Amino acid sequence: MDAFLKRNKRKSSAIEEQSLDDDNESTDVKLAILSSLHSNASQEVLLEALLAHDGSVEAASASLAEDRSQSPKKQRNSITIGHQTSLRLFASKSSTEERPASPKKAKLLSKKGATLHLYDPEDIAEHTPCSIIHNFLPQDEANDLLKELLEESDTFEKISFKLFDNIVQSEHTSTFYVGTEAEINTQKHDYFYNGARMTNVRRITPQLLRVRPRVQEAVNKEIQNRIKTRYPDGKKLKHQSLDPWSPNCAFVNCYNGPQENVGYHSDQMTYLGPRAIIGSLSLGVAREFRVRRVIPKDTENGTDDPDAEGQISIHLPHNSLLVMHAEMQEEWKHSIAPAQAIDPHPIAGSRRINVTYRDYKKMFHARYTPRCKCGIPSVLRVVQRKKENWGKYFWMCHGGNVPGKENCSFFQWADFDDDGNPSWDKARYKKAVTKPLASTSQVTPQDNNQ
Ligand SMILES: O=C(O)CCC(=O)C(=O)O
Numbered sequence: 063m064d065a066f067l068k069r070n071k072r073k074s075s076a077i078e079e080q081s082l083d084d085d086n087e088s089t090d091v092k093l094a095i096l097s098s099l100h101s102n103a104s105q106e107v108l109l110e111a112l113l114a115h116d117g118s119v120e121a122a123s124a125s126l127a128e129d130r131s132q133s134p135k136k137q138r139n140s141i142t143i144g145h146q147t148s149l150r151l152f153a154s155k156s157s158t159e160e161r162p163a164s165p166k167k168a169k170l171l172s173k174k175g176a177t178l179h180l181y182d183p184e185d186i187a188e189h190t191p192c193s194i195i196h197n198f199l200p201q202d203e204a205n206d207l208l209k210e211l212l213e214e215s216d217t218f219e220k221i222s223f224k225l226f227d228n229i230v231q232s233e234h235t236s237t238f239y240v241g242t243e244a245e246i247n248t249q250k251h252d253y254f255y256n257g258a259r260m261t262n263v264r265r266i267t268p269q270l271l272r273v274r275p276r277v278q279e280a281v282n283k284e285i286q287n288r289i290k291t292r293y294p295d296g297k298k299l300k301h302q303s304l305d306p307w308s309p310n311c312a313f314v315n316c317y318n319g320p321q322e323n324v325g326y327h328s329d330q331m332t333y334l335g336p337r338a339i340i341g342s343l344s345l346g347v348a349r350e351f352r353v354r355r356v357i358p359k360d361t362e363n364g365t366d367d368p369d370a371e372g373q374i375s376i377h378l379p380h381n382s383l384l385v386m387h388a389e390m391q392e393e394w395k396h397s398i399a400p401a402q403a404i405d406p407h408p409i410a411g412s413r414r415i416n417v418t419y420r421d422y423k424k425m426f427h428a429r430y431t432p433r434c435k436c437g438i439p440s441v442l443r444v445v446q447r448k449k450e451n452w453g454k455y456f457w458m459c460h461g462g463n464v465p466g467k468e469n470c471s472f473f474q475w476a477d478f479d480d481d482g483n484p485s486w487d488k489a490r491y492k493k494a495v496t497k498p499l500a501s502t503s504q505v506t507p508q509d510n511n512q
């Protein structure tokens with residue numbers, strides 16, 4: 063849950079600022095030249111053009127001139143978000159026409175210290191571990207869900223947790239929803255988050271329930287499409303589940319105003335299992351969802367700089383469904399950036415609601431996951447930063463996050479088969495799955511900041 067820490071946020075933005083300072087003098091100069099040549103274009107548009115042309119001012123300028131002559135209204139100066147541009151506008155004809163049948167690693171367009179802004183679903187699928195569907199629900203359904211959750215959000219809470227010896231709070235508010243009263247009880251008694259029990263758990267609302275099958279269907283289609291078009295040999299990833307994605311809970315966030323944000327993190331895999339997939343629906347004010355790849359420290363390009371490849375910003379307008387695919391939590395981090403300004407939404411005002419539908423796996427019920435010496439379920443992590451053992455999963459104690467407790471230093475490598483199934487006692491598990499699915503499903507908050 064470090065993701066929410068104000069203190070942590072300050073630390074990571076300090077790192078980002080430093081890398082911006084280190085790296086961007088030449089980019090700044092180039093932007094200034096481009097700006098003088100295209101005074102009507104926003105900095106975002108200029109940067110996008112520059113990145114799309116590998117830093118060549120001449121080529122970026124030519125493409126901006128061409129773009130402007132084709133569509134003079136496209137340029138804008140607003141610092142709020144929501145306009146639709148595509149990298150394909152900047153790409154040469156042949157590069158878009160000759161998309162390979164089998165997936166190839168997309169050319170990296172983001173750069174150290176810079177933010178590449180993406181709006182177009184094709185660009186997003188190509189350059190990030192996500193895919194997006196705009197205007198996802200029928201308008202009335204999206205608005206009904208938004209209204210319902212805005213009302214709910216009046217009683218959402220900030221999450222409190224321990225950092226070193228301080229109790230700190232998230233900036234935004236949230237709560238989570240499961241299917242039945244029995245699930246609420248299971249949640250409150252059996253599940254632990256960062257070493258503590260969750261108290262704020264609610265029964266799923268009528269609108270969340272109504273939307274769920276649509277999300278389920280769309281996410282499963284996106285998963286299949288991704289496997290076919292983007293993964294090596296058109297095969298699912300190692301440890302990715304073969305089962306259809308079946309969301310049984312929803313974690314809902316409310317960001318009230320432009321400054322409420324979530325720092326860089328990966329979502330906790332403990333109860334979702336490896337290669338977790340998440341369906342994330344955005345409602346109300348449009349905000350920026352930023353992603354950056356986690357680069358192992360001791361590779362050839364080894365670096366300690368988390369911003370070494372820059373970051374990519376995905377714009378999330380009202381009624382968009384973002385799918386975080388199977389490679390996301392292990393290999394990337396994500397955040398909701400603070401905004402300088404926002405376009406108020408006619409229903410939500412300055413608020414944004416985000417629903418992450420999640421598939422809590424029966425096999426990863428808290429009663430099976432390894433317990434640490436403190437007697438609480440341990441958390442599932444993956445080696446992200448070290449080349450040695452990179453991608454290996456492990457269980458560790460999270461007691462250190464509980465006020466008054468110490469981390470008991472429990473550590474155990476995790477063992478999963480190719481489909482992500484754990485190797486523990488299947489007999490016990492079989493007994494449990496005779497219970498209805500609803501009684502074993504859960505919701506988790508975010509966290510996995512290593
Ligand atoms: O608000 C969002 O879009 C993302 C929230 C998030 O990262 C999370 O709930 O884990």
Ligand SMILES: [Fe+2]
Pocket residue numbers: 327328329396508509
């Ligand atoms: Fe998250």
